[in-house]
Amino acid sequence: MPGFATTTGGVLLILAILLPVAGLTASLALGGRRAEWIALTLAPVGVLIALAIATNVLASGAPVVYIVGGFAPPLGIALRADGFSAIMLLTTAAIISAACFFARSGFATPKGEPEARAPFTFWTLIQGLFAALNIVFLSGDLFNLFVALELLTFAAVPIVCLDGRPETLVAALRYLLFALFGSVFYLLGVGLIYGAYGTLDILLLAARVKPEPAVYAAAGLMTAGLLAKTALFPLYLWLPPAHANAPAAGSAVLSALVVKAPFFLLVRLWFDVLPKLPSETAMALLAALGSAAILVGSVLALRQQRLKLLIAYSTVAQIGYLFLMFPLALGGGAWSMDAWIGGVMQTLSHAFAKAGMFMAAGLAAQSLGHDRIKDLGGLGRAMPMTVFALGIGGLSLMGLPPSGGFAAKWLLLTASAEAGQWVWVAVILAGGLLAGGYVYRILAPALSGEPAALNSAPARSREAIALALTLVALLLGFAPQSFFSLIEIGRLPVVGP
Amino acid sequence: MNALGAVDLGLALLVLAIAGWTIAAREAFAAIVGYVAYGLLLSIVWARLFAVDVAMTEAAIGGGVTGVLLISAAARLRQAQTAEDERPTLPLRLMAAALSALAAIALGAVILSLPEPGPSLxxxxxxxxxxxxxxxxxxxxxxxxxxxxxxxxxxxxxxxxxxxxxxxxxxxxxxxxxxxxxxxxxxxxxxxxxxxxxxxxxxxxxxxxxxxxxxxxxxxxxxxxxxxxxxxxxxxxxxxxxxxxxxxxxxxxxxxxxxxxxxxxxxxxxxxxxxxxxxxxxxxxxxxxxxxxxxxxxxxxxxxxxxxxxxxx
Amino acid sequence: MSGALDLFSIAAISVGGFFFLAGTVGLLRFPDPLCRLHALTKVDNLGLGFIVLGLIARSDGVFGALKLVAIWALVQLAGATSAQLIARAIRRKEQIGAKSAGGSPAA
Amino acid sequence: MITAATLSGLTGAILVGLGLYGLIADPRPLRKILAFNILGSGVFLVFGIIARRGAAAGFPADPVPQAMVITGIVVAFAASALAIAILLRLVSETGRASLRPDTPGAAQTPGD
Amino acid sequence: MTEFLLAAAGLILFTVAVGLARVLRGPGDADRLMAAQLLGTGGVAALLIVAAATGARGLEDVALGLALLAAFASVAFVNSGAPPERDDAPEAASK
Incomplete structure (x- = not known):
C-alpha cells in the first residue's frame, strides 16, 4: 500500500494550510491595519512554500505526503501533493498574492484610523480563501474536503456582497444557497461511500471501490453537488451576478480559483477514487454539459452590456472546456495524456488570464466611473496597459497562439480528433470563434477614438499586476518540458474497468 | 414487533409528519414551530441510534439555538414583502415533487443495499x-x-x-x-x-x-x-x-x-x-x-x- | 422488596402517563387558549412529576435520583415561565383585537 | 426485520426528499433555509445509520461518522446564520424578501 | 418491567404526538407553541423512561439538556411578538 508515511518535505503541506489559518485567526483577533499586514506578509510566504512543494514533487518524482497527527488513514487524515496539486498550489499562491497587492489601495486602513468594515472583511476572508483552496488541493480525505468546501463557501460569499448593494445581496444569497445545496449532496455521497467501504481516504478507496449501487449513487450525488459549485451548465445561473458584482480583486480570485476547486475535486473523484467505475456515459454527459456551457456561456457573453458581466459569462464558457477532458483523458487511450495536460493547461491559463482581466476591468470601471461596453471608446489611449492586459487575456481565452489557452485548446482538439470524438472538435472550434467575438466586442471600442476622459488615473502598479497575470497566461504557451513532467507526477495509472 | 420497535416506528413517522409540516406550512411562524419540535424529536432519534453525543448537539444547536435564530428572523421578516407571488406553477411543483420522490426512493434503496454489519473504524x-x-x-x-x-x-x-x-x-x-x-x-x-x-x-x-x-x-x-x-x-x-x-x-x-x-x-x-x-x-x-x-x-x-x-x- | 418497588414504579408511571393523556386531550378539546394553557401546565408538573417519582424508585444511587429531580424542577421552571409569557401574549393579542374591533379592552 | 437503524436510514432518505422539494419548489428564502436544514438533517441521519451498522469492538456505533455529524451540525448552523444575515440585510435595503434578480434601476458600476 | 417501561414511553410519545395536531390546527401561534412545549415535556419523560429501561448511558444528560432549553423557544416566540427593534435603538429601554 503506497504512501502512508510522511515523506521528505511533507511538513510543507501542512504549513501551506496552517499559515493562512493562523493568519486569519490572528487577523480576526488583532483587526484593522494589522489584518492587512498579516495578509500581505503571508501571501508571498505562501508562494515560497508552494514553490518548495513543487520542487520536492519534481525532485522525488512522486507525491509528497504528510500524515496529520501521526494517525495514518483510514483512522486519520493524510495530505498528499501530486503534480497537479503542486501546480494548483503555485497558481493559487501567485494569484492570491497578486490580488492582495492589487487590493491594497482599495482596502487600506490608514494609520491611526479605526478598523473599517470592508477592509477587515476582505483581508480576513482572502486568507480564508487561501487556506480553503490549499486544503482542497492537498487533502486526501473526502470528509476533510467537505469541510474545505464549506470554508471556501463561507469565505467567498461575503466577498460577493461586500459593498452591500441589493443586487449583490441577491447574488450572494443565491450563491450561498447553491453552494450549500452542493455541499449537502457531496456530503451525502461521502456518507454512502463510508457506509460501503469504511474509509474516506482517496488512495484506500481507489483500491477498494467496486461498481455497486452505493458507489453509483455516491458518484452521482457528489458530482451533482460539485457541478453546482463549479457552475457548470445548467447550474451556472448564480455565477455571473456573483462574480461581476464583487470588488475586482475578489472577482479575480473567485473566477480564477474558487470555481476551480470543485472542478479539481471532480477530477480527484473520477480519476483517483472511481477509475474502476465504468463511466463512459457519465463522462460523455459531463463533456456534453461542458459543450453546452461553452456555447451558451459564449453567446450570453456576446450579449452583455457591462464589461464585468461579459467577463463573468466568459468564465461560464471557459469552465465548459475543462469538462471536455473527462471522456478523453479517462479512457486510457493513446490520447489520454494529451487530454489530461490540455485540461490542466486550460485550468491554469484561464486562471491567470481571467484574474488579470477582472483586475483590468475593475481598473477601467474605477477610472471611467462605469463599465458599459459601448462607452469604452478611447480607453486604449487613456489606459494602454490595462487594455493591453485585456487583449492578452482575451488571446488566451480565444485560444490563439502562442498563449497557454492555445496550448490547452490545441491539446484537447488533437485528443478529440485522435479519439475520433469529432463533436468536441466542432465545439472547441465554435467556442474559439465565439470567444473571438466577445473579445472583439471589448477591444473594438476600447481601441477606437480619442483618449477617454478619466475620473482618476489608475495606479501604475495595479495595471502592472493585471498585465503580469495575463502575461503568465501567455507564457504558459512556452512552458518547458519539466513543467509537463510535473503535471504527470502522481497520476494514478488508469486501468480499464 | 416488540415495544421498542413500536416506539421507533412511531418516532420515525412523527419525525416525517412534522418535517412535512415544516415544508408545507403556509405561515413562516407555523413552519418554524414545526422545526423546533422537529429538532426535539430528532434528538430522541439520535439517542435511539446510540449517538448520545449527537443527540446532545442536536438538542442544543439543531432545535434550540437554530430555533431562536429562525424565530427572530421570521419576526423581522414579517414586515417584508415576501416572494409569495413567485410560487412556481403546478407542473413545476409536480416535477419537483417527482424528482424529490425519486431521489428519496433511490436513496432508500441504496441504504438498504449497504452491507450489514457495515465496515467500521x-x-x-x-x-x-x-x-x-x-x-x-x-x-x-x-x-x-x-x-x-x-x-x-x-x-x-x-x-x-x-x-x-x-x-x-x-x-x-x-x-x-x-x-x-x-x-x-x-x-x-x-x-x-x-x-x-x-x-x-x-x-x-x-x-x-x-x-x-x-x-x-x-x-x-x-x-x-x-x-x-x-x-x-x-x-x-x-x-x-x-x-x-x-x-x-x-x-x-x-x-x-x-x-x-x-x-x-x-x-x-x-x-x-x-x-x-x-x-x-x-x-x-x-x-x-x-x-x-x-x-x-x-x-x-x-x-x-x-x-x-x-x-x- | 423489588417487587413492591416495581409495583410502585408501575403505578406512578401509569398515573404520570394518565396526566399526559389528560393534558393532551385538554390541549385539543378545550375551547379557549387560556384553558389549554392550564391543561399544559398540569402535564408539566403532575405528569412528569409522577413519572420522575416512579423512576426514582428504580434509580441507582442518590446522584441519579437528584439528577431526575433536577430535570423535573427545570421543566417546572421553564413550564411556569413560558405559561406566564404565553398568557401575557394571549392577553395582549386579545386587547389589541378588542381595541381594533372598537369594543372596550377585556379586563 | 427492519431494525431501528434501518428505519432511521429510510427516514433520512425521505427527509432528503422533503428538503429537496422545499429547496426547489418554495421561492421564499427563509423557507429555503428551513428546507436546507431538513435536507441536512436527513443526510446526518444517513450517517447515523451507517455509524450504527458499524457497531464493533464494544462500541454501540462507529464513532467516526458520529463525530462527523457533530461537525456537520455546527457547520449547518453557521450556514443558516450567514444566510439569514444576508436575507435580513436584503430586506432592510429593499423591503422585499425575494431571490428574483430583477434589479431596480440601472445597475451601478461597482468600484473596488 | 422493561416491556412496561418501553410501552409507557411509547404511549407518552404517541399521546404528545396527537397533541401536535395543535401545531397543525393552530389557530394562534400561542396554541402551536403549547403543542411544542408539550412535546418537549413528553420528550423528556420518554427519554428518562427509555434510559431507565435500556440502561443506555448519557440519555439522562440529553433529557437534562432538553429540560434546560425547554423554555428557550417559547421565550423567543413571545419576544418576537413585539415590534422588531429599530437599528441603533436608544439605550434608554434597557436596565
Missing part, C-alpha cells in the same frame, strides 16, 4: 484510544484522530462570524449587535434567566469535563453555555458586546488559537502536527476542549445576534 478507534488517554471515542475522533477537521470546522465558525458582521452598514462597524430579546424587562423572564443560567453553566461545564470519558464534550457543553448566554440576553440582563471589543475577539479565536498552538507543539514534541505526546495527551485534550468550549459559547450567540446594528460609542 470502531476497532481501530478502540485500539488507538489508549494513546489519547480519553474514554469517549467521539472525543478521541474529534480532538485526536481527526483533529484537523475539528480545527477547520472552528475556522468555518470564524469565517461565518466575519461574514455575518460584514453585512452591517459601514456606519455601524465597531458597534454592537442587538441580540433577540424582550421588548422590555419582564419579571418572569428575568427570574427564569437568573435561575436557569447558573444551572445551565454548571451543566455545560460538567458536560465538557465528563466529555473526555462519557458522552459530552466541547461542542455539546459549548452549545449549552451558548444557550444560557442567549437566555440572559433575551431577558435583557446582558447585551451583545460591540464587535470590536478586544475580549470578544480574544474569546472568538481562543479555541482555534490554542488548538493551533497545541498542534504546532505536537510537531516539536511528537514529530507531527497535531500529534499529542502520550504522557500529556489527556490534559492537553482537556485544555484544548476548554478553550474550544469558550469559543463556541461565544460564537453561537454572536452568530444569532447578527451584524452590528448600533453606531459605535
Amino acid at each position: 470502531a476497532p481501530l478507534a478502540a485500539k488507538n484510544l489508549a494513546a489519547t488517554g480519553v474514554g469517549n471515542p467521539i472525543t478521541a475522533v474529534l480532538i485526536a484522530f481527526r483533529s484537523f477537521d475539528t480545527l477547520l470546522e472552528k475556522v468555518v465558525l470564524l469565517l461565518a462570524i466575519i461574514g455575518v458582521w460584514s453585512l452591517a452598514p459601514d456606519r455601524y462597524w465597531g458597534g454592537a449587535p442587538i441580540a433577540p430579546r424582550a421588548a422590555r424587562p419582564v419579571g418572569a423572564l428575568t427570574f427564569l434567566a437568573q435561575l436557569v443560567a447558573p444551572i445551565g453553566v454548571v451543566v455545560g461545564v460538567h458536560m465538557v469535563w465528563v466529555g473526555a470519558d462519557e458522552p459530552g464534550g466541547a461542542f455539546q457543553g459549548g452549545a449549552i453555555l451558548a444557550a444560557m448566554w442567549m437566555i440572559v440576553m433575551m431577558a435583557r440582563l446582558s447585551e451583545a458586546p460591540p464587535v470590536g471589543a478586544p475580549w470578544l475577539r480574544a474569546a472568538l479565536v481562543a479555541g482555534p488559537a490554542v488548538f493551533l498552538i497545541a498542534g504546532a507543539s505536537g510537531a516539536v514534541t511528537s514529530g507531527a502536527f497535531f500529534a499529542l505526546p502520550q504522557a500529556f495527551a489527556k490534559p492537553l485534550i482537556l485544555i484544548i476542549e476548554a478553550f474550544m468550549t469558550l469559543s463556541i459559547a461565544v460564537t453561537l450567540p454572536m452568530l444569532v445576534a447578527g451584524p452590528p446594528r448600533r453606531a459605535p460609542l
Whole structure:
C-alpha cells in the first residue's frame, strides 16, 4: 500500500494550510491595519512554500505526503501533493498574492484610523480563501474536503456582497444557497461511500471501490453537488451576478480559483477514487454539459452590456472546456495524456488570464466611473496597459497562439480528433470563434477614438499586476518540458474497468 | 414487533409528519414551530441510534439555538414583502415533487443495499484510544484522530462570524449587535434567566469535563453555555458586546488559537502536527476542549445576534 | 422488596402517563387558549412529576435520583415561565383585537 | 426485520426528499433555509445509520461518522446564520424578501 | 418491567404526538407553541423512561439538556411578538 508515511518535505503541506489559518485567526483577533499586514506578509510566504512543494514533487518524482497527527488513514487524515496539486498550489499562491497587492489601495486602513468594515472583511476572508483552496488541493480525505468546501463557501460569499448593494445581496444569497445545496449532496455521497467501504481516504478507496449501487449513487450525488459549485451548465445561473458584482480583486480570485476547486475535486473523484467505475456515459454527459456551457456561456457573453458581466459569462464558457477532458483523458487511450495536460493547461491559463482581466476591468470601471461596453471608446489611449492586459487575456481565452489557452485548446482538439470524438472538435472550434467575438466586442471600442476622459488615473502598479497575470497566461504557451513532467507526477495509472 | 420497535416506528413517522409540516406550512411562524419540535424529536432519534453525543448537539444547536435564530428572523421578516407571488406553477411543483420522490426512493434503496454489519473504524478507534488517554471515542475522533477537521470546522465558525458582521452598514462597524430579546424587562423572564443560567453553566461545564470519558464534550457543553448566554440576553440582563471589543475577539479565536498552538507543539514534541505526546495527551485534550468550549459559547450567540446594528460609542 | 418497588414504579408511571393523556386531550378539546394553557401546565408538573417519582424508585444511587429531580424542577421552571409569557401574549393579542374591533379592552 | 437503524436510514432518505422539494419548489428564502436544514438533517441521519451498522469492538456505533455529524451540525448552523444575515440585510435595503434578480434601476458600476 | 417501561414511553410519545395536531390546527401561534412545549415535556419523560429501561448511558444528560432549553423557544416566540427593534435603538429601554 503506497504512501502512508510522511515523506521528505511533507511538513510543507501542512504549513501551506496552517499559515493562512493562523493568519486569519490572528487577523480576526488583532483587526484593522494589522489584518492587512498579516495578509500581505503571508501571501508571498505562501508562494515560497508552494514553490518548495513543487520542487520536492519534481525532485522525488512522486507525491509528497504528510500524515496529520501521526494517525495514518483510514483512522486519520493524510495530505498528499501530486503534480497537479503542486501546480494548483503555485497558481493559487501567485494569484492570491497578486490580488492582495492589487487590493491594497482599495482596502487600506490608514494609520491611526479605526478598523473599517470592508477592509477587515476582505483581508480576513482572502486568507480564508487561501487556506480553503490549499486544503482542497492537498487533502486526501473526502470528509476533510467537505469541510474545505464549506470554508471556501463561507469565505467567498461575503466577498460577493461586500459593498452591500441589493443586487449583490441577491447574488450572494443565491450563491450561498447553491453552494450549500452542493455541499449537502457531496456530503451525502461521502456518507454512502463510508457506509460501503469504511474509509474516506482517496488512495484506500481507489483500491477498494467496486461498481455497486452505493458507489453509483455516491458518484452521482457528489458530482451533482460539485457541478453546482463549479457552475457548470445548467447550474451556472448564480455565477455571473456573483462574480461581476464583487470588488475586482475578489472577482479575480473567485473566477480564477474558487470555481476551480470543485472542478479539481471532480477530477480527484473520477480519476483517483472511481477509475474502476465504468463511466463512459457519465463522462460523455459531463463533456456534453461542458459543450453546452461553452456555447451558451459564449453567446450570453456576446450579449452583455457591462464589461464585468461579459467577463463573468466568459468564465461560464471557459469552465465548459475543462469538462471536455473527462471522456478523453479517462479512457486510457493513446490520447489520454494529451487530454489530461490540455485540461490542466486550460485550468491554469484561464486562471491567470481571467484574474488579470477582472483586475483590468475593475481598473477601467474605477477610472471611467462605469463599465458599459459601448462607452469604452478611447480607453486604449487613456489606459494602454490595462487594455493591453485585456487583449492578452482575451488571446488566451480565444485560444490563439502562442498563449497557454492555445496550448490547452490545441491539446484537447488533437485528443478529440485522435479519439475520433469529432463533436468536441466542432465545439472547441465554435467556442474559439465565439470567444473571438466577445473579445472583439471589448477591444473594438476600447481601441477606437480619442483618449477617454478619466475620473482618476489608475495606479501604475495595479495595471502592472493585471498585465503580469495575463502575461503568465501567455507564457504558459512556452512552458518547458519539466513543467509537463510535473503535471504527470502522481497520476494514478488508469486501468480499464 | 416488540415495544421498542413500536416506539421507533412511531418516532420515525412523527419525525416525517412534522418535517412535512415544516415544508408545507403556509405561515413562516407555523413552519418554524414545526422545526423546533422537529429538532426535539430528532434528538430522541439520535439517542435511539446510540449517538448520545449527537443527540446532545442536536438538542442544543439543531432545535434550540437554530430555533431562536429562525424565530427572530421570521419576526423581522414579517414586515417584508415576501416572494409569495413567485410560487412556481403546478407542473413545476409536480416535477419537483417527482424528482424529490425519486431521489428519496433511490436513496432508500441504496441504504438498504449497504452491507450489514457495515465496515467500521470502531476497532481501530478502540485500539488507538489508549494513546489519547480519553474514554469517549467521539472525543478521541474529534480532538485526536481527526483533529484537523475539528480545527477547520472552528475556522468555518470564524469565517461565518466575519461574514455575518460584514453585512452591517459601514456606519455601524465597531458597534454592537442587538441580540433577540424582550421588548422590555419582564419579571418572569428575568427570574427564569437568573435561575436557569447558573444551572445551565454548571451543566455545560460538567458536560465538557465528563466529555473526555462519557458522552459530552466541547461542542455539546459549548452549545449549552451558548444557550444560557442567549437566555440572559433575551431577558435583557446582558447585551451583545460591540464587535470590536478586544475580549470578544480574544474569546472568538481562543479555541482555534490554542488548538493551533497545541498542534504546532505536537510537531516539536511528537514529530507531527497535531500529534499529542502520550504522557500529556489527556490534559492537553482537556485544555484544548476548554478553550474550544469558550469559543463556541461565544460564537453561537454572536452568530444569532447578527451584524452590528448600533453606531459605535 | 423489588417487587413492591416495581409495583410502585408501575403505578406512578401509569398515573404520570394518565396526566399526559389528560393534558393532551385538554390541549385539543378545550375551547379557549387560556384553558389549554392550564391543561399544559398540569402535564408539566403532575405528569412528569409522577413519572420522575416512579423512576426514582428504580434509580441507582442518590446522584441519579437528584439528577431526575433536577430535570423535573427545570421543566417546572421553564413550564411556569413560558405559561406566564404565553398568557401575557394571549392577553395582549386579545386587547389589541378588542381595541381594533372598537369594543372596550377585556379586563 | 427492519431494525431501528434501518428505519432511521429510510427516514433520512425521505427527509432528503422533503428538503429537496422545499429547496426547489418554495421561492421564499427563509423557507429555503428551513428546507436546507431538513435536507441536512436527513443526510446526518444517513450517517447515523451507517455509524450504527458499524457497531464493533464494544462500541454501540462507529464513532467516526458520529463525530462527523457533530461537525456537520455546527457547520449547518453557521450556514443558516450567514444566510439569514444576508436575507435580513436584503430586506432592510429593499423591503422585499425575494431571490428574483430583477434589479431596480440601472445597475451601478461597482468600484473596488 | 422493561416491556412496561418501553410501552409507557411509547404511549407518552404517541399521546404528545396527537397533541401536535395543535401545531397543525393552530389557530394562534400561542396554541402551536403549547403543542411544542408539550412535546418537549413528553420528550423528556420518554427519554428518562427509555434510559431507565435500556440502561443506555448519557440519555439522562440529553433529557437534562432538553429540560434546560425547554423554555428557550417559547421565550423567543413571545419576544418576537413585539415590534422588531429599530437599528441603533436608544439605550434608554434597557436596565
